[in-house]
Amino acid sequence: MKIGLIVRLVVLVLLVAFVVSPASFEWAFLPLTKNNQPAIYTQNTLLSLTLSHLTFVAIATVASTLVAVGLAIVVTRPFGAEFLPLSRSLANIGQTFPPVAVLALCVPILGFGAGPTLVALFLYGLLPIFENALTGLTTLPPSVNEAARGVGMTGRQRLLGVELPLATPVILAGIRLSVVISVATATIGSTVAASTLGEVIIAGLLSNNVAFVLQGGLVVGVMAVLIYDALSALERVLMARTGQRR
Amino acid sequence: MSTVAATGSPRIAVDKLGVLIALIAAVAALMPFAAFRANRIVVGISKGIFEALPLWEAVLVALALVAAILVALLRTPRLWRLFASLAMLAVLFVAIGHSASFLTPEGDRLARVSPGAGFWLAVFAFALLAADSFTRLKLAPWLRIVTLLLVAGAIALLLWSGAWNDLSILREYANRAEAFWREGQTHIALALGSLAAATVVGIPLGVVCHRVDGLRAVVLNVLNALQTIPSIALFGLLIAPLAWVAANVPGASAIGISGIGAAPAMVALFAYSLLPVVANTVVGLEGVPPAATDAARGMGMTNWQRLAKVEFPLAFPVILTGIRIVLVQNIGLATIAALIGGGGFGVFVFQGVGQTAMDLVLLGAVPTVALAFAAAVILDAIVEMVSTGARPA
Amino acid sequence: MIEIDALTKDYLDLTVVDHVSMRIDDGDIAVIVGTSGSGKTTLLRMINRLIEPTSGSVKIDGKDTRSVPAHLLRREIGYAIQGHGLFPHRTVGQNIATVPVLMGWEKPRIAARVEELLELFQLPADQFRDRLPSELSGGQQQRVGVARALAAEPKLLLMDEPFGALDPIIRAKAQADLVGIQKRFGTTIVLVTHDMEEAIHLGTRIAVMDQGKLLQYATPAEIVVKPATDFVGELLGSGDRAFRLLGLRRIGDFVEPGEASGAPVSAEQTLRDGLEEALWSGRAVLPVVDGAGKPVGRLTLATLQRLGARPQ
Ligand SMILES: Nc1ncnc2c1ncn2[C@@H]1O[C@H](COP(=O)(O)OP(=O)(O)OP(=O)(O)O)[C@@H](O)[C@H]1O
Ligand SMILES: [Mg+2]
Numbered sequence: 001m002k003i004g005l006i007v008r009l010v011v012l013v014l015l016v017a018f019v020v021s022p023a024s025f026e027w028a029f030l031p032l033t034k035n036n037q038p039a040i041y042t043q044n045t046l047l048s049l050t051l052s053h054l055t056f057v058a059i060a061t062v063a064s065t066l067v068a069v070g071l072a073i074v075v076t077r078p079f080g081a082e083f084l085p086l087s088r089s090l091a092n093i094g095q096t097f098p099p100v101a102v103l104a105l106c107v108p109i110l111g112f113g114a115g116p117t118l119v120a121l122f123l124y125g126l127l128p129i130f131e132n133a134l135t136g137l138t139t140l141p142p143s144v145n146e147a148a149r150g151v152g153m154t155g156r157q158r159l160l161g162v163e164l165p166l167a168t169p170v171i172l173a174g175i176r177l178s179v180v181i182s183v184a185t186a187t188i189g190s191t192v193a194a195s196t197l198g199e200v201i202i203a204g205l206l207s208n209n210v211a212f213v214l215q216g217g218l219v220v221g222v223m224a225v226l227i228y229d230a231l232s233a234l235e236r237v238l239m240a241r242t243g244q245r246r
Numbered sequence: 247m248s249t250v251a252a253t254g255s256p257r258i259a260v261d262k263l264g265v266l267i268a269l270i271a272a273v274a275a276l277m278p279f280a281a282f283r284a285n286r287i288v289v290g291i292s293k294g295i296f297e298a299l300p301l302w303e304a305v306l307v308a309l310a311l312v313a314a315i316l317v318a319l320l321r322t323p324r325l326w327r328l329f330a331s332l333a334m335l336a337v338l339f340v341a342i343g344h345s346a347s348f349l350t351p352e353g354d355r356l357a358r359v360s361p362g363a364g365f366w367l368a369v370f371a372f373a374l375l376a377a378d379s380f381t382r383l384k385l386a387p388w389l390r391i392v393t394l395l396l397v398a399g400a401i402a403l404l405l406w407s408g409a410w411n412d413l414s415i416l417r418e419y420a421n422r423a424e425a426f427w428r429e430g431q432t433h434i435a436l437a438l439g440s441l442a443a444a445t446v447v448g449i450p451l452g453v454v455c456h457r458v459d460g461l462r463a464v465v466l467n468v469l470n471a472l473q474t475i476p477s478i479a480l481f482g483l484l485i486a487p488l489a490w491v492a493a494n495v496p497g498a499s500a501i502g503i504s505g506i507g508a509a510p511a512m513v514a515l516f517a518y519s520l521l522p523v524v525a526n527t528v529v530g531l532e533g534v535p536p537a538a539t540d541a542a543r544g545m546g547m548t549n550w551q552r553l554a555k556v557e558f559p560l561a562f563p564v565i566l567t568g569i570r571i572v573l574v575q576n577i578g579l580a581t582i583a584a585l586i587g588g589g590g591f592g593v594f595v596f597q598g599v600g601q602t603a604m605d606l607v608l609l610g611a612v613p614t615v616a617l618a619f620a621a622a623v624i625l626d627a628i629v630e631m632v633s634t635g636a637r638p639a
Numbered sequence: 640m641i642e643i644d645a646l647t648k649d650y651l652d653l654t655v656v657d658h659v660s661m662r663i664d665d666g667d668i669a670v671i672v673g674t675s676g677s678g679k680t681t682l683l684r685m686i687n688r689l690i691e692p693t694s695g696s697v698k699i700d701g702k703d704t705r706s707v708p709a710h711l712l713r714r715e716i717g718y719a720i721q722g723h724g725l726f727p728h729r730t731v732g733q734n735i736a737t738v739p740v741l742m743g744w745e746k747p748r749i750a751a752r753v754e755e756l757l758e759l760f761q762l763p764a765d766q767f768r769d770r771l772p773s774e775l776s777g778g779q780q781q782r783v784g785v786a787r788a789l790a791a792e793p794k795l796l797l798m799d800e801p802f803g804a805l806d807p808i809i810r811a812k813a814q815a816d817l818v819g820i821q822k823r824f825g826t827t828i829v830l831v832t833h834d835m836e837e838a839i840h841l842g843t844r845i846a847v848m849d850q851g852k853l854l855q856y857a858t859p860a861e862i863v864v865k866p867a868t869d870f871v872g873e874l875l876g877s878g879d880r881a882f883r884l885l886g887l888r889r890i891g892d893f894v895e896p897g898e899a900s901g902a903p904v905s906a907e908q909t910l911r912d913g914l915e916e917a918l919w920s921g922r923a924v925l926p927v928v929d930g931a932g933k934p935v936g937r938l939t940l941a942t943l944q945r946l947g948a949r950p951q
Contacts, residue, residue: 032486082262086378093377096618098578101611104595108604147724149689151738151787152713165728184476188582192599201482205586210486217479224474242728243771 008229015222022046022215029211039211041200050219053196056114056189057182060121065175068126072133073159088134094127099185107192117189117196124185125178132174136167169238176231183224187216259321263378267318270371275311277364280345283414285356286603292362298345310337314372324379331376338368339404346412358414360605387627394623414605415612418594422609425593430613432508432589437576437617440512444519444572449565451520452527453553462528469521477514477579481586484510511588515579519572526568530561563633570625577618581610640664641686641795641827646695648681648851656681657851658695663844665794668821668828670838672874673848679831682848683797686829687716699795714738717796717826721803723784725772731757731783732768738791756786759823760816778809782816789820798830802837814841835874839863839883847871860887864950881947885910890927893946894936899924906935914943 018025022040029039074080075087102124106116140163148158190198197220204212278292279299296304314334317326346359385393410416419426455462475483488510534557542556584592594610597603641663648656656678663669671679684690686697688709697704704712725734732753739749757764760782772780781801788796801817802810818841821828832838838845839859846856847867855867863883866872875883890913891906903926904913917925923940 085381086263086374089377089381090374092622093619096574096578096622097615098581098611098618100578100581100592100595101614104599104607104611107599107602107607141724141727143720143722143724144726146689146720147718147726147784150687150713150718150720150724152710152715152741153737154710157741162726162728166726180474184478187476187478191585191596198478201478202585204482205485210489213482213485217475217482220479221475221483224476225471228470228474243773244727 008226011222012226015219015226018215019046019050019219029215032211032214033209037207037209037211041203041212041215043203044195044199046197046200046215046219049195049197049199050223053183053186053220054223056117056121056186056194056196057179060118060125060182060186061175061179063122064125064178065129065171067122068129068174069133069171071126072130072137076134076137077155087130091127091131091134097124099124099181100188103185103188103192112193114194116192117186117194120189121182121185125182128177128181129171129174132177133167133171136170137163140166166242166244169235169242169244172231172235172238176228176235179231180224180228183220183227187220260319261321263375264318264320267371267375268315270374271311271315271318271368274364274367274371275308277367278362279364280342280349281360281362282349283358283360286358286414286605290358290360293345293349295364298362299341299348300344303341303344307337307341310334311368314375318375324382327375328379328383331372331379334372335369335376336400338365338372339401340409343404343409343411343413346410346414350412358417358605359412360414387630390627391624394620398620415608418603418605418609422594426609429589429591429593433577433580433591433614434617436508436511436515436580436583436588436590437573440515440519440576441569441572443512443516444523445569447516448520448523448568449527452524452565453531455524456528456531466521466525466528469524472517473521477518477582478585480514480517481510481582481588484513485586488513507586508583508588510586511580511583511590515576515583518579519576522568522571522575523565526564526571527561530564531557533564534560563629566625566629566632570622570629573621573625574618577614577621581614640700641829642698642701643686644696644698646682646685646697647693648678648685648690649693655851656685656692659848659851659853660695661846661853661856663827663829665827666821666825667843668818668830668841669844669846670842671829671831671846671848672833672835672838674874675833677848678851679833679848680799683799683829683831686795686797687713687718689713689718714742714791715793715795717788717791717793719785719788719796719798719801721800723772723780725780725784725787727772730769730771731762731775732764734772734783735787735790737787742791744791752790752792756789759820760786762786778805778813781805781809781813785813785817785820789824789826792824794827796826796828798828800831800833802832817841835876839887847874860884863887880949882911882914885914885943885947888946890938891929891935893942894927894938895942897924897937898934899926899937901926903928903934904938905930910938910943910946913938914940914947917943 026039033039071087075084099120103116103120106119110116110119144162144166145158148162153161186194186196187198187201190196190202197216200216201213201220204210204214204216275295279295280293281290282293283290295307298304299307311334314330317330322330342361342365349359350357380393404410405416411420451465455465472480538556538560539552542552547555580588580590581592581595583590584596591610591614594606595614596610598606598608598610643659643661643663645658645660646656647654647658659682661669671682673679681690685692686704688704726737729737735753735756736749739752744752753768754764757767762779762782767775767779767783772783775783781804785798785801788798802813805813814837817828820826830841839862842859844856845859845862847854847862847870849870855862855871857865857867862871863875863880866875886909888910889906890904890908890910893910894906899922901920901922902916904916906927906929913925917923917938917940925938926934927936927938929935
């Protein structure tokens with residue numbers, strides 16, 4: 001545990017240092033270049049790309065979370081129960097749409113740039129959160145549900161006081177999946193001219209510059225792993241705090 | 247659970263989902279049914295349903311739409327709803343083909359007709375209805391596969407009959423028929439090849455992880471981290487080592503290994519596939535009831551016999567679920583291979599994005615989604631058949 | 640007082656509770672017994688409207704339960720279920736405080752009540768209040784479940800097989816606790832069980848159900864002595880009727896003047912205990928002492944024989 005924490009901290013510090021000042025790491029990438037290619041991507045600063053990448057992910061995740069959890073709440077209430085089976089199979093079918101297709105199909109409607117990327121991230125991020133929120137809200141222990149009704153909680157009080165708090169760790173697991181997918185899909189967003197870290201990778205692929213590909217890939221990959229890791233930890237804490245055990 | 251009995255329903259009961267579908271369909275009816283462009287580049291002209299079809303056909307489509315909306319709106323038997331939605335979809339599909347032929351001037355090879363927002367919205371509405379009635383019917387697995395085959399057959403028939411030939415997506419296809427099938431083959435080869443490799447490596451790895459406690463956490467954590475790395479980054483990261491291998495290992499480039507192309511794509515897809523296969527193998531083996539393994543031991547089975555005759559068959563449905571996840575995921579991910587010259591349907595998607603040609607994007611995206619969808623339906627059905635056989639409850 | 644009148648619940652064609660009428664007086668422990676699926680839980684849950692009846696009515700203190708919104712009704716009625724149903728994400732203290740919080744009690748009053756209940760159930764507050772339910776043993780969880788049901792000082796407590804999941808020793812303890820609490824607060828209790836022994840032990844009145852019908856509703860003595868139908872008799876078992884009858888009465892009520900030798904029995908014990916002691920020690924007469932250990936008279940085997948016989 002101790003060692004793991006130190007490793008994570010070191011990786012995080014390295015990542016931040018690299019993003020803030022990639023030039024000081026030039027020596028590491030120079031050996032990968034040929035014919036005097038530049039070793040560090042300078043078209044846009046790595047820092048601005050990273051920040052805009054993360055902004056895309058954050059906006060899309062917040063939006064997906066609100067909508068997905070809202071939908072899951074609706075279909076698990078008595079008045080929305082009729083939509084439950086359909087929403088389940090839609091979520092299932094939705095998983096079969098590759099993110100690239102969602103992204104590409106948004107272009108004709110929204111043009112190039114941030115728009116289609118955000119929409120694709122949002123749509124694709126919905127599914128895991130929705131699925132997990134459904135699971136969380138429908139698999140509460142029956143005796144807990146019964147007790148909540150029995151002590152005279154109203155539907156609202158049950159939802160806010162019992163169902164949502166107990167479902168939170170599962171919902172968070174969905175958010176984690178969604179964020180990881182978003183980090184990846186945002187990368188592809190640069191093919192439709194959104195300014196994300198994918199830009200560096202694609203520039204590398206186009207100019208056959210392995211150094212670019214590697215630095216873009218490293219930043220995105222390390223970022224994804226760290227976020228995933230942090231959210232998993234948060235989930236374990238919440239699990240313990242809500243008295244649930246896996 | 248809850249118990250309030252529905253008492254005294256009104257004479258004409260309205261279906262809640264039906265209201266939603268009716269709304270969507272009504273909006274769809276007001277939106278352009280098709281879009282006409284004089285050539286591939288220019289901005290399209292929207293055509294409402296009565297402009298997009300000969301009068302009597304438009305009237306027929308409109309009538310069908312009203313009838314289907316009514317079936318959706320009222321509380322009708324499930325089978326009715328299923329048939330109504332499928333029939334309406336068929337009408338829409340035939341109509342859009344006709345519309346293309348109707349709108350395209352005779353002999354004009356440049357004009358493009360593509361489905362409009364209204365068409366897509368209507369398809370969406372009735373696909374919803376179909377999905378809902380289908381879900382509620384709870385068909386047996388083999389019936390689901392049969393239905394899938396029937397639908398695939400119907401679509402093939404439409405394609406073969408030439409009814410859609412004037413649609414822009416098929417115009418794009420006609421221009422690159424050869425490339426289409428070639429990239430299709432590559433796409434499937436990438437998805438299935440990486441799956442096969444992952445199965446061959448992943449299942450034994452899962453078995454080893456199950457038996458060796460210390461290994462499990464390490465292997466699963468590494469695979470988890472791998473899974474987390476965005477595909478495009480992983481593709482990119484593999485370019486360098488594979489280029490090095492191609493340059494320095496004798497014979498490597500002769501068998502097609504190079505930094506760019508199918509090799510890194512295959513390796514990356516393989517890496518992504520490992521986690522679900524290994525994890526599900528471990529979970530499946532862990533789920534085998536201890537009583538069953540004990541009994542096997544008691545009967546004097548060797549380790550191998552126990553694995554082959556007891557543990558593996560019992561864990562099989564879970565492992566198969568892992569394979570289902572991988573296949574659907576890989577069919578989608580393989581589109582990205584195009585970015586590193588790996589081929590596949592992604593080629594059309596990215597070309598289309600580059601040229602702002604929606605039809606070209608669709609030419610890549612539609613078969614990808616269709617393949618993934620079919621794979622999901624078929625494997626879900628198989629998983630269900632296998633699990634009901636293997637474990638009661 | 641609770642008046643249940645022709646209460647009925649149908650699920651489609653199936654009638655699971657069939658025109659049940661009964662009256663439960665204040666301070667009673669009414670125990671509903673019956674085989675699995677006889678409709679006990681359904682009957683109980685119709686009292687606090689967790690299940691809406693198909694027909695019939697429930698009146699509490701003369702007021703129809705349908706005259707208030709269901710959730711407000713439930714706050715006035717304690718409800719404890721098998722498997723306790725504690726909220727896993729709330730501490731023991733927060734669990735117990737659930738209904739008082741819903742009813743808007745003031746903080747100090749809630750804290751005092753929580754403390755009082757924890758002490759009452761022998762769960763020291765400083766040790767248990769801030770634990771999560773997952774950090775308690777099964778027996779402790781069950782006690783917290785009952786404490787939560789009692790938190791808002793309900794006049795009526797509904798319990799559905801509250802002791803079903805406990806081992807025999809803890810179970811006997813929990814039953815004794817319940818009787819103590821009932822005496823202390825004067826709470827009216829309706830308790831569901833499928834264990835006739837428990838029913839006779841706890842109940843002031845027993846309702847026997849079969850296939851949705853109320854077969855007999857009477858005091859334990861009456862049920863033992865005069866089972867209304869063969870089914871009730873079967874449920875009682877014919878093995879130890881005499882002992883059950885003796886088990887329902889206190890030695891103190893049948894003491895004769897006089898003395899006897901040997902170890903005494905207490906006036907608070909049941910006649911059954913007295914018989915057991917007489918047979919085991921081979922005596923025909925036993926000395927009886929009161930709670931303080933002062934001799935009050937004697938109990939004879941002849942008395943026991945007379946009282947254990949079927950009443951004419
Ligand atoms: N929601 C429901 N829909 C249909 N039938 C139900 C429903 N709830 C209960 N039943 C049926 O009603 C009957 C009585 O159920 P109930 O739970 O009241 O029995 P019980 O006496 O409490 O049994 P147990 O001792 O097993 O708890 C059973 O046959 C049960 O199957
Ligand atoms: Mg019951």
